[in-house]
Amino acid sequence: MDWFALSVLFGLFFVLIFLGLPVSFAIGLSSIATLVFAADIPLTSSLMTMAQKMASGLDSFGLLAIPFFILAGNIMNRGGLAIRLINFAKVLGGRLPGPLLHCNVLANMMFGALSGSAVASAAAVGGVMAPLQKKEGYDPAFSAAVNIASAPVGLLIPPSNTFIVYSLVSGGTSVAALFLAGYLPGILWGGALMVIAGLIARKRGYVAEQKPTLKDFIFYGKAAIPSLMLIIIIMGGILSGLCTPTEASAIAVVYCLVLTFLYRDLSLKDLPSIILESALVTSIVMLLIGVSMGMSYAMVFTDIPATISDGLLAISDNPIIILLIINLVFLVVGFFMDMTPAILIFTPIFYPIAVVELGMNPIHFGVMMTFNLCLGICTPPVGSSLFIGCSVAKVSIEKVIKPLLPLYGAIVLALLAVIFVPEISMFIPNLFGYE
Numbered sequence: 001m002d003w004f005a006l007s008v009l010f011g012l013f014f015v016l017i018f019l020g021l022p023v024s025f026a027i028g029l030s031s032i033a034t035l036v037f038a039a040d041i042p043l044t045s046s047l048m049t050m051a052q053k054m055a056s057g058l059d060s061f062g063l064l065a066i067p068f069f070i071l072a073g074n075i076m077n078r079g080g081l082a083i084r085l086i087n088f089a090k091v092l093g094g095r096l097p098g099p100l101l102h103c104n105v106l107a108n109m110m111f112g113a114l115s116g117s118a119v120a121s122a123a124a125v126g127g128v129m130a131p132l133q134k135k136e137g138y139d140p141a142f143s144a145a146v147n148i149a150s151a152p153v154g155l156l157i158p159p160s161n162t163f164i165v166y167s168l169v170s171g172g173t174s175v176a177a178l179f180l181a182g183y184l185p186g187i188l189w190g191g192a193l194m195v196i197a198g199l200i201a202r203k204r205g206y207v208a209e210q211k212p213t214l215k216d217f218i219f220y221g222k223a224a225i226p227s228l229m230l231i232i233i234i235m236g237g238i239l240s241g242l243c244t245p246t247e248a249s250a251i252a253v254v255y256c257l258v259l260t261f262l263y264r265d266l267s268l269k270d271l272p273s274i275i276l277e278s279a280l281v282t283s284i285v286m287l288l289i290g291v292s293m294g295m296s297y298a299m300v301f302t303d304i305p306a307t308i309s310d311g312l313l314a315i316s317d318n319p320i321i322i323l324l325i326i327n328l329v330f331l332v333v334g335f336f337m338d339m340t341p342a343i344l345i346f347t348p349i350f351y352p353i354a355v356v357e358l359g360m361n362p363i364h365f366g367v368m369m370t371f372n373l374c375l376g377i378c379t380p381p382v383g384s385s386l387f388i389g390c391s392v393a394k395v396s397i398e399k400v401i402k403p404l405l406p407l408y409g410a411i412v413l414a415l416l417a418v419i420f421v422p423e424i425s426m427f428i429p430n431l432f433g434y435e
Contacts, residue, residue: 005038005302009295023341024284028291031298038302050294057293058286060168061246062175066161067282068249072230072256073115074274074281079260081227082124085110088224093194094212098201100133101143102194105150109190112154114230116161118377122151122385126392138206140395145403146197148389149411152374153193155339156186156367159234159252162339164245165289166366169296169347173362175245176238177434181367181425185418189371192410200406226259239432285340292344299348309353319358323419326350327372334376338384342373360422363434367425371418375411378404 012033016026028050035046086107093102104125112121126147133143155162158179167175234252237243243251260266299305312322329350333342347369354360378385380397390397418424429435 003307005034005298006304006307008038009034009298009302009304017336023338024287024291027288027295027341027345031291031295034298034302039298049297050291053294053297054290058290062164062168062244063286063289065164065175065246065249066285067278068246068253069116069159069161069164070281070285071275071278072249072252073117073120074278075253075256075260075266076111076115076227077117077120077124078270078274079256079263079266081114081260081263081265082107082111083128084220084223084227085114086125086128087220091212091217091220094216096194096201097198098138098204098206100129100136100138101146101197101201101206104129104133104143104147105153105190105193105197108147108150109153109157109186110224110228112151113157113159113186114227115154116159118152118155118374118385119388121154122147122388123392125151126389130393136206139204139403140393141399142200142403144389144393144395144400145407146193147393148378148383148385148400149404149407150190150193151385151389152377153186153190155374155377156182156189156371158182158231159245159249160370161285162343162370162373163366165285165340165343166347166370168289169292169344170351170362170366173366174434176235177363177429177432178366179235179238179245180428180432180434181363182370183428184424185367185371185414188414188417188424189374189411192414193407196406196410230255230259288341288344292341295345296348305349305352308349309357312353313357320420322353322358323360326354327368327415327419330369330372331375334373335379336382337376338382339370339373339377342376343369361426361435363429364422364425368415368419371415375408375415379408 009030013026013030016029017023032046032050035041035049036043041049086103089103089106089110090099092106093099096102107125107129108121111125112118115121126144129147130140130143134140160179160182163178163182164175167173167178230252233255234248237248237251238245312325315325316322330346333346351365354365355362377383380386386397390400
């Protein structure tokens with residue numbers, strides 16, 4: 001019955017996805033079918049159970065942080081903050097070979113962390129950087145590749161909605177600890193890209209005509225401080241106990257509004273469209289969370305996680321082999337599925353194996369999973385930052401794939417370090433008393 005339930009659930013899910021059905025509907029229908037055909041629960045009871053699990057899954061105060069962070073990110077995206085961060089990034093990377101490439105990576109790290117969106121980061125930063133890089137004689141395909149590969153970094157550096165979702169489905173892993181754990185892996189991702197970009201830039205002779213001065217650093221640094229202060233306000237409030245992550249997300253919205261109005265990059269007439277856009281994104285995310293709670297119930301009821309666990313442990317009892325298999329699954333899933341549904345679906349399956357069977361720290365597992373799935377954002381066939389990055393740079397995907405390969409290699413090496421060196425994820429949380 002367990003293997004039959006597994007076949008019904010994931011077989012029907014992937015068939016419906018292949019047919020073009022939205023992910024949330026595919027999750028809901030495949031879960032109901034599993035309860036009906038594999039668990040012999042009547043259709044009416046299955047529908048009622050699904051509705052109850054959706055409602056109870058969304059009845060969480062912590063989930064309120066998601067719409068607020070989405071709104072704060074959209075305000076920043078429309079509020080002209082990207083150019084201030086890009087100017088500061090130019091100064092930071094201005095003395096390295098290929099300075100505009102390093103600027104691109106650093107800007108994506110900063111802006112992506114603040115906006116919480118890889119797509120927004122690829123569009124905003126790439127849209128500004130592409131003309132500058134072309135003017136300086138950089139290869140457009142390689143420049144686009146660097147932008148695409150660095151766009152997801154901000155999803156690891158807090159505040160991150162994916163960590164909030166993981167906290168929910170993993171049974172209450174501390175959001176503050178996850179936020180802290182994302183810093184070093186995110187910096188490692190960005191640093192790995194900068195090493196490869198720097199080596200290729202040196203080989204191609206990409207150098208800055210004018211080196212930034214201390215005066216430039218002070219000027220552009222002061223302009224970027226108000227934007228970067230958002231991270232300090234959020235993390236400082238959470239870690240000091242002054243506010244919860246949900247309350248910090250509301251503070252972030254107010255701070256972003258004040259900042260953009262002071263900069264005069266936003267007016268009151270822009271707010272309705274920003275709120276509407278945020279509401280649409282929130283509704284999609286919340287529907288995914290709701291139906292995924294129903295899927296989790298169907299999986300637990302039919303012992304699917306235990307079945308997969310037994311299957312994996314039957315292959316090998318070597319923790320390294322099992323971890324590599326789990327990460328290979330995440331890697332393949334990330335190629336075809338967005339991060340949020342992937343975390344919602346596969347956390348209940350692999351969390352017991354990694355945490356219970358292998359003794360992995362839940363915080364480390366969450367960072368590893370998020371890091372792995374972030375890679376899918378910049379890879380074909382459905383990588384969102386891949387398409388956006390090519391679009392803003394006005395280059396074809398075919399031309400970008402080759403220069404992306406060494407960057408993919410650097411990211412995979414960084415991923416292996418995150419997997420097998422837990423201290424990368426756990427060092428900062430341990431400093432703050434999270435075990």
